[in-house]
Amino acid sequence: MSPFPTGDETCVQTTLVLRRDVNDSHPLSLSLSLFAAFIKERKMGLNDFIQKLGASLVFISDLLAHLWSVCGGQSNQPPAFGRTSCEKCNLGPRSQVIKPCDFDYLKIIGKGSFGKVLLARHKESTKYYAVKVLQKKIILKKKEQKHIMAERSVLMKNIKHPFLVGLHYSFQTTDKLYFVLDYVNGGELFYHLQRERIFLEPRARFYAAEIASALGYLHSLHIVYRDLKPENILLDSSGHIVLTDFGLCKEGLTDNSTTTTFCGTPEYLAPEVLQKQAYDRTVDWWCLGSVLYEMLYGLPPFYSRNTAEMYNNILHKAPVLKPNVSNSGRELLEGLLQKDRTKRLGVKDDFLDLKYHSFFSPINWEDLMSKKITPPFIPSVSGPTDLQHFDPEFTHMPVSSSLCNDSLAVTSSVKEAAGAFPGFSYGPPAGSSFM
16 A cells, blocks of 8 residues: 555555666666566566456445344345355345355465465366455455445456456355456466567557557546556457456546546656546556557666656656667657647547557558457466466465365354445356356
8 A cells, every 4th residue: 555645545556576677787787686676576466456356346245244134134144145045134145155065176376365376176167267266354444344335346347358457256155255267378478578578569569559448448437547558458368358357447537527646656657646636537548558658668768776766757757768669669659658648649539539549540440349359468378277487386285175175153243244244246047147
């Protein structure tokens, strides 16, 4: 959490990592020791995604807590979403049952402050999913319920955009929250970028186009993402972008409205956020400019190992645009990294300002959205159980046998945790096959 509290919420990720020195004469002139430290600091990115991707889900547990209280709280756990109808509440049939033991948990693929993410196979359908399992008590202790529920709300609105991670189910037991998500095993964009140092312009353009379309879609739903960075951008097994981690999203931000929460990741903070001024959806276009710059040059545009110096660079320094990038590419970066948000590319017509920029002229947007464009890079994965792009630190951990066990005694603290996430559970209507 940020050391800069403002307003009613503080959600800046303050882990500043070792980036390549901005004073280097060339972005690739990096000592091995610094590079190793840089990678070590950032290898938690996937876990970060999963941690917040669980900090996500908001709907039907208002119903759950209500049902438990109305029905007298007789059982050892609140009524789980997907059970049969309730005579007292007269709510009729509910959605199909989904519970922890419907899955085989194969490997841990991420770990965070609130719990773990596991590769899981649904027993009946044999399909693979990323199941995020969070501990309610820890979430309550850190007062993160609001972000959990906000992210779930956003996940519910993602529906079927091709470049946004999908939610299949969410459910809860007395002490845990479970999210059943798309399983993506092509690796973080950050992982591939740190291996290759920079991407050639056609590859960077392809990724930027898919990311921009995802951000534009969120904006059309009045959602501002606020935390775009290479760790939150995954590749699927075909090489397409999958944007993840919606824990810092802001909902309800219409075209002309603003917010003021100090929120984001240090290297990618927009000047208006850093100055604690009101900001709007163009903050996402600044972040896209920072990510595109990093893909093309190897470092975020204003990076320094010294946080104060980096913040000063963001506020006062122009990005260095070296000639290994095309004129249209440099022009796009200048437009996205415009410090005055009222002049930033995207302020007028949002995504359309980018879509029709000359940098993206080689992109057929209809084909892009239909995934008809062959990705410039396809990750080498042999199948869903190929975990080579996940950190061995996680995959070598033993899988707990307690994932299917929810036989806690009903104490006051357990009751508090059990009813603290109303509106959390989600599933398709009864009779639907498992997605």
